[in-house]
Amino acid sequence: MKETEISKHTISVLVDNEAGVLARVIGLFSGRGYNIESLTVAEVDASSHQSRITVVTSGTPMVIEQIKAQLSRLVPVHKVSDLTLSGPCVERELALVKVIASGEKRVESLRIADIFKARAVDATNSSFVFEIIGSPEKIDAFIKLMEPLGLSETSRTGVAAISRGTLTM
Amino acid sequence: MAERILSGSEVVLQALVDQGVEVVFGYPGGAVLPLYDEIFKQNRIRHILVRHEQAAVHAAEGYARSTGKVGVVLVTSGPGATNAVTGLTDALMDSIPVVCLTGQVPTHLIGNDAFQEADTTGITRPCTKHNYLVKDSAKLARTMHEAFHVASSGRPGPVVIDLPKDILVAKAPYLEPSQVQHRTYNPVVKGDRGQIEEALELLASAKKPILYCGGGVINSGSQACKVLTEFTRLTGVPITLTLMGLGAYPASDKQYLGMLGMHGTYEANMAMHDCDVMIAVGARFDDRVTGNLDFFSPGSQKVQIDIDQSSINKNVPVDIGIVGDVGHVLEDMMKIWKAKQHKIEAKALDSWWDEIEGWRGKHCLSYKQPKDIIKPQHVIRRLHALTRDRKTYITTDVGQHQMWAAQHFGFEHPHEWMTSGGLGTMGYGMPAALGVQVAHPDATVICFTGDASIMMNIQECATLTQYRLPVKTVILNNRYMGMVRQWQQLLHGSRYSESYSESLPDFVKLSEAFGFTGMTCNNAADLDDALTKMLEIDGPVILDVAVDDKENCYPMIPSGKPHNEMLLGAETTGDEAIDSDEGMVLV
Numbered sequence: 001m002k003e004t005e006i007s008k009h010t011i012s013v014l015v016d017n018e019a020g021v022l023a024r025v026i027g028l029f030s031g032r033g034y035n036i037e038s039l040t041v042a043e044v045d046a047s048s049h050q051s052r053i054t055v056v057t058s059g060t061p062m063v064i065e066q067i068k069a070q071l072s073r074l075v076p077v078h079k080v081s082d083l084t085l086s087g088p089c090v091e092r093e094l095a096l097v098k099v100i101a102s103g104e105k106r107v108e109s110l111r112i113a114d115i116f117k118a119r120a121v122d123a124t125n126s127s128f129v130f131e132i133i134g135s136p137e138k139i140d141a142f143i144k145l146m147e148p149l150g151l152s153e154t155s156r157t158g159v160a161a162i163s164r165g166t167l168t169m
Numbered sequence: 170m171a172e173r174i175l176s177g178s179e180v181v182l183q184a185l186v187d188q189g190v191e192v193v194f195g196y197p198g199g200a201v202l203p204l205y206d207e208i209f210k211q212n213r214i215r216h217i218l219v220r221h222e223q224a225a226v227h228a229a230e231g232y233a234r235s236t237g238k239v240g241v242v243l244v245t246s247g248p249g250a251t252n253a254v255t256g257l258t259d260a261l262m263d264s265i266p267v268v269c270l271t272g273q274v275p276t277h278l279i280g281n282d283a284f285q286e287a288d289t290t291g292i293t294r295p296c297t298k299h300n301y302l303v304k305d306s307a308k309l310a311r312t313m314h315e316a317f318h319v320a321s322s323g324r325p326g327p328v329v330i331d332l333p334k335d336i337l338v339a340k341a342p343y344l345e346p347s348q349v350q351h352r353t354y355n356p357v358v359k360g361d362r363g364q365i366e367e368a369l370e371l372l373a374s375a376k377k378p379i380l381y382c383g384g385g386v387i388n389s390g391s392q393a394c395k396v397l398t399e400f401t402r403l404t405g406v407p408i409t410l411t412l413m414g415l416g417a418y419p420a421s422d423k424q425y426l427g428m429l430g431m432h433g434t435y436e437a438n439m440a441m442h443d444c445d446v447m448i449a450v451g452a453r454f455d456d457r458v459t460g461n462l463d464f465f466s467p468g469s470q471k472v473q474i475d476i477d478q479s480s481i482n483k484n485v486p487v488d489i490g491i492v493g494d495v496g497h498v499l500e501d502m503m504k505i506w507k508a509k510q511h512k513i514e515a516k517a518l519d520s521w522w523d524e525i526e527g528w529r530g531k532h533c534l535s536y537k538q539p540k541d542i543i544k545p546q547h548v549i550r551r552l553h554a555l556t557r558d559r560k561t562y563i564t565t566d567v568g569q570h571q572m573w574a575a576q577h578f579g580f581e582h583p584h585e586w587m588t589s590g591g592l593g594t595m596g597y598g599m600p601a602a603l604g605v606q607v608a609h610p611d612a613t614v615i616c617f618t619g620d621a622s623i624m625m626n627i628q629e630c631a632t633l634t635q636y637r638l639p640v641k642t643v644i645l646n647n648r649y650m651g652m653v654r655q656w657q658q659l660l661h662g663s664r665y666s667e668s669y670s671e672s673l674p675d676f677v678k679l680s681e682a683f684g685f686t687g688m689t690c691n692n693a694a695d696l697d698d699a700l701t702k703m704l705e706i707d708g709p710v711i712l713d714v715a716v717d718d719k720e721n722c723y724p725m726i727p728s729g730k731p732h733n734e735m736l737l738g739a740e741t742t743g744d745e746a747i748d749s750d751e752g753m754v755l756v
Contacts, residue, residue: 003486016353019302020290031295062482069479075299075319075354 008037008058009084010091010161011068012169016076017043017051024074025053034067035059038093038136038158050078054161056136081169083161091161095139096121097130101150109149116142127152177309177337178207181270184313186213187346190241192232192607193217194225198245199285200272203337217607217636220628222249224600226256226327227626230265231604234587235562237390239321240604242269247285250331251292255594257327258296262591263413264388266325268316269297275335276304289331298326299354304333306341314349323356324477325388356476360493365501368448368472368489369511375446376517377524378406381429381458384413384590385451385475385495387583393496394418394583397450400503405518407525409437411452412575413590420579426525427534430458431726432572435533435735436525438724441466442732443524449473451495454484455591464731474498533724533737534576543693545570545645545716548700549577552615552643555700560612561585562605566598566622569651569722574617596625599642603629606638613641613704620646620670623711630683633709641703642711644676647718655721659736660753676713685709728755 015021022041029036038056043049057067064082071080083089097118099109106128113120113130116138122129132142136159143154163169175183181204185193192215197205208216219225222244229240244253250271260267271293274283290302299319301312312330320328372378380401386393394417401408401424408418409429418425427434429441438460441447447469452458454473459465462484471487473480474495481490491498505511538547563578564587565571571588580586587605589597602616623644633640645651653668680687685708690699696714703710723738 019304020294023291024294027294062486065482066479069477069481073323073477073479078353 003062004060006058006060007064007084008056009064009082010089010159011055011057011071012081012083012161013053013055013071013077014079014169015051015053015074016078017049018076021051021076022053024076025055025071028070028074029055029057029067032066032070034063040158040160054159056159079169081163083163086163087167088164089161090164091135091159092133093136093139093157093159094131094133095143095154095156097132097143097146097151098127098153099130099146099150100127100152102126105149109146112142112145112149118142173343174340175343176203176207177306177332177339177341178203180309180341180343181313181332181337182207182211182214183343184310184346185241188314188317189238190214193241193243194219194228194232194604195243196220196222196225196245196249198249198272200246200274200334201243201249201270201332201337203334204243204270204272204332216243217603218632219600219603220631221626222252223256223596224603224626224629224632226253226260226267226269227594227597227600228604228607229267229269230256230260230263230597231564231587231601232608233265233267233604234601235584235605236608237584239266239268239317242267244269244271245285246272246274246289247287249285250287250289254292254296255592257293257329259589259592259594259597260327261296261298263589264325264384265327266320267327268320269327269329271329271331273302273331273333276333277335279333289329293329296327297329298324300329300331302331302333303336306336306339309336309341310344311349314344314346315351317346318351319354323354324385324480357492358476358494358497360474360491360498360501362501364489364491365498366505368491369502369506369509371446371470371472371489372404372406372448373511373513375513377440377443377445377521378404378448378513378518379440379444379446380406380408380448380450381411381441381452382408382414382417382450383411383452386414386417387451389451389476389494389496391583393494393499396496396499396503398422400499400506403503403506404513406448406513407440407522409433409441411455411458411590412588414452415575415586416580416583419581421581428575430455431460432576432722432724434576435531435724435737436528438726438732438735439528440525444469447471449475449487450499451475453480456484459484460726461729461731466732531737533735538693540694541692543690543696543714543716545647545720546573546577547693548643548645548696548714548716549573549617551696552700553578555697555704556613556615559704560609562587562602562609562612562614564588564598564601564605564614564616566616566618566625567593567595568619568622568653569647569655569720570617570619570622570645572652572722573645595622598622599626599629599640602640602642603632603638606640607636614639616640616642618642618644619651620644620648620673621650627679630680630685630709630711634684637708639706639708639710642709643703644711644713645716646673646713647716647720648673649718652722658721659727676711680709680711685711688712689715691715
C-alpha cells in the first residue's frame with residue numbers, strides 16, 4: 001500500500017470499564033487530530049468489568065499504526081486489534097429510520113423496506129419507523145432510497161465488529 | 170495479613186513512605202488540609218513549601234531528573250491543580266516521572282461548582298500519562314501504589330491522583346506495595362532478539378554509521394549510559410545527543426559530535442544528513458531535531474530503539490523498530506556484537522571520520538570574546554571551566570541562554586542537566602534547580618537563565634531562602650527575550666515586537682529583598698572573579714551578567730530547512746536574514 005494512501009480501518013479496543021475511559025480514547029483522537037467515523041462502546045464482560053470499543057477510523061498506514069500504538073499505551077487498555085488487517089470480519093450496524101409519507105410514497109417505502117429486510121417497528125397513518133440491521137453500506141443505501149420517500153429522521157448505532165472464524169482478540 | 174485500617178491521609182502518607190519517598194514539593198489549601206495535618210504529625214517525609222504550584226511540579230521534575238527517582242507534588246484543589254498543569258505538561262513532554270496529589274472537594278460536592286472545584290481529572294487527562302479520581306476509600310492504597318508504578322515504568326511520565334477531602338478523612342484499608350498487582354500496565358522491557366541481530370548486521374555493514382541518542386537513555390539509568398558509552402567505543406561509531414540526552418555520553422570524548430538539531434553542531438547535523446545507517450536510541454525524532462522531514466537523512470537506513478511503541482514510526486519511518494528498554498537492548502547489543510565478532514570495515518569508517526573532521530574544522534561554535542562586552546557563550550564556558558572539580562548540576566530556563574548552555578557546557582555524566590526540552594517552559598529553571606539542590610544538598614547547582622525567563626517563577630527566591638538552598642542563578646541579561654528577538658531579526662524584518670525587557674528589576678536589590686546575595690558583572694575582565702566569588706558564597710546567589718544584546722544563537726537550522734542548510738552565524742559566514750514567507754508560519 002502506498003504511504004500516502006488513506007484507508008479505512010475498524011479497530012477493536014478492550015478496556016477496563018471505569019470512569020473516564022471513553023474520554024481518554026476520544027481525547028486521544030481529538031487531541032492528535034485523528035478521524036473518528038464511528039464509535040461504539042458497551043460493557044461486554046460484567047465479571048471483569050471490561051468494555052469493548054469499536055472505532056472506525058481512516059488514515060495513512062503510518063497514522064493507523066500511530067493510532068493503535070497510542071491506544072495501546074493508555075493504562076486502562078487491555079488489547080487493541082485492527083480487524084481490517086487481521087483477516088475477514090463481520091461489521092454490523094443498526095439504524096432506526098423515520099419516514100413520514102402518504103399515498104404511493106408510503107407504499108413504496110414499505111416495499112423497499114421489505115427488499116432490505118427492514119422491519120417496521122412503529123407505524124401511524126402517516127409514518128413508519130423502520131429498523132434495519134446490516135453493514136454500514138447497506139444502511140447508507142437504504143437511507144438514500146428513503147430520502148425521496150419522506151425520510152425525516154435517522155438514528156444509527158455505529159459499527160460493532162468481530163473477526164470471522166476462530167480468531168479472537 | 171490482617172488489614173490495617175487508617176485514615177485516608179494516613180494511607181497516603183504510609184504509601185509515600187513505602188514507595189521510598191523522602192521529599193514532597195507542595196502548597197497547602199482547603200481541600201488538602203487533612204493531609205497537611207498528617208504531614209505536621211510526622212517526620213518521615215520532608216515537605217518543601219514552594220510559592221506557586223507550577224514551581225512545585227518543576228521542583229519535583231528537577232528532583233526526579235537528578236536522582237532517577239519519582240518526584241512527588243502535593244497541591245490543593247481548583248487553582249492548586251490548574252496551576253500545576255504547565256508543570257505536568259512539561260513532565261509529560263520530557264517523560265519525567267512525577268506523582269502529583271491534588272486535593273478535591275468532597276465527593277458529594279463534585280459537579281456542583283463548589284468553592285475551589287475544578288474538573289481536575291478532565292483538565293489533566295491530556296497532560297498526564299494517567300490520572301485517577303479516588304471515590305472509594307477501599308481503592309486508595311491500591312491507587313497510590315499503582316500511580317508510582319505507572320509514573321516510573323515504561324516511558325516515565327506524570328500521574329495525577331485527585332483526592333476528595335472526605336476520602337482523606339474517612340477510614341481506609343492499607344495495602345503494602347507488594348500486595349498490589351498491576352492488571353493492564355506492564356510495558357515490554359526486553360527487545361526482540363531477531364530484530365536486534367538484524368540491526369547489528371546492518372550496523373556492521375555500514376560505511377557511514379551514526380548513533381543518535383536521546384533522553385530515553387538517561388531515563389533508562391546510569392547503567393544504560395555506561396553501556397552506551399562502551400558500545401560506542403567498541404564500534405567506533407560517531408555519536409550525537411539530543412537536548413534531552415546531554416550527559417548520556419561524555420562530551421569530552423572524541424567520538425562525540427555534539428548536540429544535533431536546530432541549534433546543534435554543524436558536524437552532528439551534517440553527519441545525520443549524510444549517514445547511511447542511523448541507530449536512534451531513546452530519541453523521538455522531534456521536529457527540533459529533524460528539521461524538514463522531507464529532506465531528513467535521505468540516504469540512510471534507520472533503526473529505532475524505544476520503550477514506547479508509539480514513538481516508533483511517528484515522524485520518520487524506520488527500517489527496524491525495536492520496542493524495549495534501551496538499557497536492556499543495549500546490553501543485548503553488546504553481547505551479540507561481541508559474540509558474532511562484528512566489525513565495521515575500518516577503511517570505510519576511517520574515511521567517514523575524515524569527512525566528519527572536515528565538518529568539525531568549521532568550528533561552528535566559535536565566538537570572539539572582546540575585551541569588554543561579555544559574550545554569553547563565554548559565561549557558560551568560563552563557568553564550565555571553573556566548576557570542573559565540583560559535582561555540578563545545571564538547570565536552564567528557555568531561550569538563547571538554554572541553547573548556549575547546551576552547546577558550551579560539556580556534560581560528562583547523566584542526570585546533571587535539567588532543561589525543559591519538549592514543552593519549552595520559561596520559568597522552569599529556578600524551581601528545577603531548587604528541586605535538584607534539595608536532592609543534592611552538597612552539590613553545586615547552577616541555574617542559567619535569561620532576564621525574561623527568570624521573571625516567570627521569581628517568587629521561588631523565597632523558597633531558596635527558607636530552606637537555605639545555595640542555588641547559583643546566572644542571568645545572561647541581554648535585556649531581550651533573546652530567542653524571540655533573534656527570530657524577529659531573521660524572519661520578521663527586525664521588527665522587535667514586544668520582545669524588549671522594559672522595566673527589569675534591579676536583581677541585586679531583589680536578591681537582597683529575598684534575603685540573599687545579588688551580584689552584577691558588566692565587563693569581561695571581571696567575569697572570572699565574579700563567577701569565582703559566586704561559587705564561594707555559602708548560600709543562594711543571583712548573578713546578573715550583562716551580555717552582548719546583539720548576539721544570536723548559531724548554528725541554526727531555520728524551520729522548514731534540512732540539516733545541510735544550516736546558518737553558521739557571523740563568525741563563519743556573516744549574519745543572514747532568511748527571506749522566506751514560509752519560514753514565518755513555521756514554529
